[in-house]
Amino acid sequence: MAEADPSIFAAMKAVPEREVRDEAALDALLKDAREPFLVRGLVKDWPLVQAGLESNNAARAYLVERARPVQFAISLGPPAQGGRMFYDDDMSMNFRMGKGKLAEIFAGFEKHEGQPDAPTAYLGSIDIKSHFDGVAEENPPPLGERNPRHSIWIGNATRVAAHSDFPDNLACCAVGKRRFTLFPPDQFRNLYLGPLDNTPAGRPISMVDFHAPDLDRFPRFAEALGHAQVANMEPGDALFVPSMWWHHVEGLSDFNVLVNYWWRDGAAWGGDPQVALNHAILALRDLPQADREIWRDLFDHYVFSHEPANHAHIPAGKRGVLDPLDAPAASRLRSFLLRMLNS
Known part of the structure; x- marks a missing residue:
């Protein structure tokens, strides 16, 4: 994976950290929250987190043992793209889609783990309840009465371009390390968004390469950097990403698992x-x-x-x-x- 200029992230403001003793304390923080915050160790006791701390193979075994006999969608890209899930020169996606049983997919992860020229592999927004038995129950969301959508994201060292989501989001780093770079909603003009109808995953993304920003082509990105916040996440950490905040997401380890929860405090039947x-x-x-x-x-x-x-x-x-x-x-x-x- 291409290395970023560390000075870019070092100059950013850190996402504020909050201490949470229990679900009630988290619920109080989330009510009417419009700014991101990071909670260290919120889900450190999850079995999935503990398996990942043992080894990547232990984390994969934990998930394979609970995977249903269904096909898992995976995005695959060549090593040359440096883990960046993006467009190619003609604005097609720079990755191809495949499907397979989770054990077969994880065998590929294990084969290429630690290799500098490993192909990009990414399982994005996998619905936990339809793909696994017991994972949601054994690793419960700390969200009280909320009824969120449970998703899991699995990959090697990948980069997902800055995008925003409409629902509120609690992102829990389960295995490996992650870096989120966040921007307030009003910074969309300075992030140079791509097409609205030709996107990697349904939401418009920033065209700026955060590892090598071209300020001649994207001069207003310098203004966006002045509003950026960064969260470097360890296993067990949880990050609240408010609705419509832009976030660039990097998996920094050879094997990464993120579990996230989306919810709407308003009516669930509302449109998009x-x-x-x-x-x-x-x-x-x-x-x-x-x-x-x-x-x-x-x-x-x-x-x-x-x-x-x-x-x-x-x-x-x-x-x-x-x-x-x-x-x-x-x-x-x-x-x-x-x-x-x-x-």
Whole structure:
């Protein structure tokens, strides 16, 4: 894996560390949190963490023993890309996808472990509950009453370009070492995002190579670095990444496992804002300027400055989507949108 200029990360502000005694203390920190924080050793007692501290083979054996007999998706790239999951010169992905049983995949990890020219191997966002028996229960999320999505990320020394996610995220370093580089949501202009519809994993990514930033091509990235925070994670550490914070993620060891939890404090039946943005581009972006201004005002009225007074003149219970949404109303609205999109 290509080495980064250490001065880039050394100059960054460290993500604040917090001490947490129990789930109640973590819950108090998470309520209304809009800044990242790091908790050292939060999940150090997990069996998966303890297996990884014994050896990489012990961690792999722990997971293989609990893996269901299903196919696992894996991204594979040549050694020359230095572990960077990105685009190639024609903006196609610089990796190919494969599938296999976990034991077969891990045999490849073991074969190449420690080799400087090891190919890139990455299992991203694997749903734990559908791929493993017992792993979620034996390594429980410290999130109290929240009902998050459980995902596991497994790879060798890889680099995932800066991106943002809509839900809040608790990322737990289980095996190996990780480095997260984080930026506030408003730094998206300075990160030089790639396409919205041609992405490695569904979210737009920064085009800047953090290991060798080209400031002639990406001059505003220097401004982004002034807002960056870095978290160097050891096994057992947990990092809270607030919704829409940009994060560049590196696996720093020959074998790395991350377990993360995404959750929405709002209604789980809500739609994906990224989908709304993409449809707005289709429907609004190329309208004449005067028309766009009209629709900007309507969006502000109905969405961004939504106030009860805006629809108080309509009888209660007869306001359609202007009434507070619940699961049945959201389902009806989704069906209506699908009919409109397909008409």
